[in-house]
């Protein structure tokens with residue numbers, strides 16, 4: 001299952017859109033998307049930092065703010081942050097299933113329940 | 115650095131006395147607070163043209179005995195969020211009735227220009243990051259103030275109402 | 288002919304001046320947003336500006352905190368809060384412990400429009416965040432409670448105006464919160480505020496204020512100390528100004544966690560601090576005193592008592608129904624409070640359904656309460672610091688109707704002041720600072736105690752939950768407090784016991800090792816069962832705890848481990 005070595009986890013680049021405030025992720029085409037399942041997964045921190053550096057141009061252009069790397073793993077094909085805070089940030093409040101990213105169509109599989 | 119007074123750029127007539135510089139035979143100098151007493155000791159009683167630069171953690175009380183001999187006090191903003199100089203300005207201007215120039219220096223923003231004027235600051239050492247128009251426009255971005263005794267030129271305050279005019283009588287129920 | 292006229296309660300109304308001020312503030316914010324978007328100012332510079340207009344950025348989106356000044360609003364205003372929830376958010380809002388409402392999903396580009404809409408009904412979000420003087424809070428029953436000396440709201444409004452865009456005190460070392468009570472029974476938590484004001488009357492019947500300074504929650508909870516037993520009302524603003532000046536000049540700015548005034552008072556010592564304030568106060572300009580007195584008189588005239596009818600205090604139908612209907616009786620006991628005028632009653636709408644999200648209100652519920660308030664409470668509504676709404680002036684004879692209509696909206700859970708009336712912050716479900724979720728814990732506990740009979744048997748019990756040490760959920764002053772922490776990536780919960788935010792305020796003490804997310808609700812049940820076993824006749828939870836200390840609770844929770 002888990003093929004990553006200790007210092008080579010998987011990451012996605014995330015930020016928040018300045019205008020809407022929404023959580024967004026960077027996809028393979030270097031565009032910002034709302035669903036984590038569409039994010040580009042970067043192997044190892046080094047490639048993560050390269051992608052992050054690129055993403056930060058959009059910070060300077062005032063399109064997004066606070067870009068950073070989030071460690072993820074694959075769960076039944078879905079991309080899921082490892083830490084609970086990042087999971088909730090990516091998937092929406094756990095206490096409002098109707099407002100979760102799954103319900104909004106931005107995320108697949110039902111993982112609101114942590 | 116450019117200096118704004120009365121909403122216009124003015125020539126800066128002041129220079130700073132740096133560490134180790136002598137104040138002898140000089141005029142229009144701003145000296146660090148730490149050297150004020152020493153400089154004043156050699157400063158003729160009737161001589162003007164002296165100012166002091168006050169760090170923002172200094173107790174204004176130490177200035178009080180000397181204010182009458184000073185023409186300018188400069189106050190400092192290490193960053194715009196550090197608001198100590200607002201209270202220093204207010205104390206010097208309002209409590210101590212200082213009539214000379216109070217100048218702000220450092221990292222304050224145009225959005226604070228109005229509050230600075232209201233607190234008693236009347237001279238602004240600024241970088242060239244913002245235009246004069248940008249500064250001036252902020253003098254009255256909220257052209258009204260609840261603090262009657264902080265109102266500066268042009269700011270509206272609430273006109274005095276006759277007590278109890280709205281309803282019969284003031285009542286606390 | 289059949290025109291519906293919304294009753295306007297007696298509360299402060301904007302005049303031309305207030306309107307001009309708030310409108311200008313909205314335009315200023317619009318301009319700040321535009322400059323953020325065109326890059327004239329950076330996010331670091333914009334952040335304090337947006338915060339001073341109540342705009343945060345949270346875990347999922349921007350969050351806007353709107354002030355309900357000292358908790359008083361009209362039905363008309365509540366309807367607009369509902370409209371904002373529908374138009375600019377996702378159909379709901381969250382009542383906070385400081386008498387504000389938070390919207391969780393607003394957009395930056397629309398915020399100025401929301402502020403415009405608020406200004407249209409004399410509301411704003413000014414200074415609901417940031418290192419400035421925040422919304423002044425007070426007793427939610429102000430102007431109605433049987434036990435109050437006088438309505439504190441005129442003084443709150445005076446403070447609101449004095450603190451709004453104060454040129455000297457808007458870049459303080461840290462946030463600054465003031466609470467005011469006009470009743471000896473403190474429902475405004477004045478002892479855990481930066482400044483607390485308690486009204487007293489002297490022998491001549493004049494009002495004066497006891498001034499408390501340096502209370503607070505957060506990571507270093509402290510109970511405030513009294514720096515003045517009696518401050519003549521006319522001296523209030525000059526004295527507050529003196530406190531603010533001392534704090535602004537010497538409050539610590541080197542460490543964000545030590546920047547609150549409580550740390551300053553603690554480090555200087557209450558006496559030295561108070562001496563510094565008195566010195567500043569002695570030099571304060573007295574020319575403004577007379578102005579303040581006139582202002583206060585002007586403001587007070589807006590808060591005249593509503594046109595109460597002369598009614599009998601005893602209403603037979605109510606008494607009969609009380610005997611006949613347990614549900615009504617329970618509701619009456621828990622959710623209503625004695626009014627100072629015979630024939631009237633204070634009614635609380637509970638936003639704490641069993642298993643629900645404490646303090647969340649849908650736009651429909653807001654409109655529902657607004658309708659009831661129009662019909663039964665002179666159009667007046669309050670927000671309480673326990674995250675509920677109050678209708679302050681309901682005729683006792685209308686109570687059955689009001690109860691039924693609240694029940695239809697799911698707002699009649701008979702649990703005010705009981706274990707189901709949990710205060711909870713948003714926690715990790717919404718908050719970027721959180722270390723654990725708090726809402727699901729509240730939901731599980733309130734579901735376990737869903738039996739109202741059980742809740743009434745347990746009696747008065749304040750259970751407060753925070754999702755991190757910032758203590759927005761008041762856990763330090765809950766009789767039972769729960770603090771969510773992060774333990775190696777897992778949610779973990781610490782229990783404190785013995786806190787209180789009343790006139791006998793105390794900070795709760797940590798009971799022992801924490802509990803996992805799947806254990807915490809069970810642990811709380813154990814605490815409550817233990818109390819039921821050891822309490823004496825008529826003894827409330829807090830009294831039992833104060834009598835016996837933590838020992839029996841520790842024994843029950845940790846024995847055998």
Ligand code: HEM
Nearest residue numbers: 383384385503504505506547711712713718720757758759
């Ligand atoms: C979700 C966004 C929120 C953020 C980022 C936030 C942030 C904070 C922080 C950092 C503190 C600690 C202040 C200190 O110790 O100096 C604090 C305290 C507090 N907050 Fe919040 N808070 C939020 C929501 C709320 C809510 C929803 C409530 C009411 C339910 C609330 C009410 C309070 C209260 C009563 C305190 C403690 C009183 C004090 O000592 O200041 N906050 N908040």
Ligand code: SF4
Nearest residue numbers: 712718721754755759
């Ligand atoms: S207590 Fe912590 S988790 Fe809860 S709202 Fe405050 S900052 Fe957020």
